[in-house]
Amino acid sequence: MLEQLHPFLCRSGHGRAVALSSIAMLRQAHAGLYAACLDGRRADALDLARAGGLHPRTAYETTKRAVSVWIRHQALQDRWVRHGVLLNAVAPGIIDTPLTRHIVQDRQALDMALERAPQALGVGRPEHVAALAAFLAGPANGFITGQTIFVDGGHEAQVGAGLPALSARAQADYDALASRA
Numbered sequence: 001m002l003e004q005l006h007p008f009l010c011r012s013g014h015g016r017a018v019a020l021s022s023i024a025m026l027r028q029a030h031a032g033l034y035a036a037c038l039d040g041r042r043a044d045a046l047d048l049a050r051a052g053g054l055h056p057r058t059a060y061e062t063t064k065r066a067v068s069v070w071i072r073h074q075a076l077q078d079r080w081v082r083h084g085v086l087l088n089a090v091a092p093g094i095i096d097t098p099l100t101r102h103i104v105q106d107r108q109a110l111d112m113a114l115e116r117a118p119q120a121l122g123v124g125r126p127e128h129v130a131a132l133a134a135f136l137a138g139p140a141n142g143f144i145t146g147q148t149i150f151v152d153g154g155h156e157a158q159v160g161a162g163l164p165a166l167s168a169r170a171q172a173d174y175d176a177l178a179s180r181a
Contacts (some may be wrong), residue, residue, distance in 0.1 A: 002074070002087065009027040009081035016137045019071050022092040023117055023152050025064040026159060030054060037066035064091070068148040075146030086145040088136045093117060093152025119153030 002009075009015030012136050023037070036045035050060040068089050074080060075087040096104045096115055103109045104123055114122075129151045135141055136149070150156040 003111050005078070006085075008025040009085045010080075013084065014139065015083065015085035016141060017085070018133045019087070019089040020135045021068045021071075021089040021148050022060070023091055023093045023146070023150060023155050024057075024061040025068050026092060026156065027061040027065075029062040029065045030058050031168055033059060037063055040072060041177050045055050054089075065134075071148060072146045078169070086136075086141060088144060088146070089148040090129055090151065091122060091148050091150045092129045092153045093119050093150070093171055095126060095129060095151075097126055115162075117152075117155055118158050119155045120158060121153030126149060168181045 002019065003026050005017065009139060030048070033045055033048040036042075036048055045063075047065075049052065052110060059146055068091065071089045080087060094100060094103070094110075094117060103113050110123070136144065
């Protein structure tokens with residue numbers, strides 16, 4: 001989709017695009033499907049996704065990872081950079097939308113979902129995601145590109161996918177400082 005918008009984004013002189021990823025991108029990807037998505041082999045990707053034995057969740061997780069990696073790679077390509085086009089993605093966690101309402105309104109299902117994808121701040125609201133997307137797509141964003149930003153109530157920070165965890169010594173020092181505050 002963004003490839004097709006390339007000429008329009010470049011002509012605008014201040015193009016911004018925000019893709020939708022997900023916290024699902026943090027999970028294990030299916031190697032063949034992932035490669036097909038990144039290589040732009042749509043027919044191969046569809047065949048792999050439809051093939052027996054590939055769980056729909058795996059296809060979803062893999063394609064969301066491919067979106068984030070594609071954004072990171074493309075954002076640095078001269079064909080976008082020379083026109084000042086900024087490409088980013090947002091990766092929501094569990095957000096209360098019509099798609100997830102059946103989970104959010106069922107305490108047992110929600111507990112299971114939050115056990116699988118813990119979010120320290122609980123369930124998010126659509127406006128949490130919309131506010132970030134609006135900023136990234138708007139004129140106030142003049143210098144952020146190639147990023148996937150998580151809107152997940154702390155899930156990515158908790159599972160430690162981005163930064164390494166503190167060493168035991170650093171954690172003890174941090175806890176000691178925090179207790180004095």
